[in-house]
Amino acid sequence: MLKVENVTKRFGEIRALNGVSFKVGDGEILGIIGPNGAGKTTLFSIISGFIKPDSGDVKLNGRSIVGKKPSQLVKMGLVRTFQIIKVFKHMTVEENLEVANFNGKTSEILKSVGLWNKRSMLAKNLSQGELRRLSIGMALATDPKILLLDEPFSGLSPKEAEDLDRIIRTLNENGITQVIIEHKLKELFNLAEKVLVLNFGKVIFEGLPDEAVKNEDVIRAYLGSVRHA
16 A cells, blocks of 8 residues: 655755665554654655655555645545644534544544544543544544554553554554554554564664564664663
8 A cells, every 4th residue: 555665865964764665555554663863753754745755755556645745645545643743722622523524424533532522622621642532533534544643652641542552453443554653662562563663764674563572683773772661
């Protein structure tokens, strides 16, 4: 479904991405990890159309999407959420979804993300976990085929993380392909079928989560410093 081919991006003298390539299959959950500064957010920004690569290509269902605006990609079925939650805090939960709604399924989405009973509440009064679910609900309102989630478990309590895990699994069962950047490895590895590890803008590992934690390059670059995270 998604193919990244030899993508490179510089910011001045800094090479944020250096020849990154990988594929994401239809219905797959891919996890992306790496230390701060590894290039994860830059990669998401390129895939989702917020910045252009210096070289390389990104293809969605075989079609190059480099140069497409985020709004165009949303209509093609590719949607991104952000680590910093972006919702309309002075609007109700239901109004937030209606702003983004392409498919007329507001009630169904509110129930699927566990916010039906909070639909009349102002978004500013939601908990961190509820805000995260609202941001995912807003993404679902655009009827995505592939969802890019940027640190969805950040700042969540164990109970909130458990609730989000169920939602992500349900989305996957409903055929939505997902790519997830996450620092909380336990939560990510419970979900991801495959893991991509970035370090200094390069892919240093691609494979099963169980294999990642045993890989010496991964341990040196990333896992060793956050083993207790």
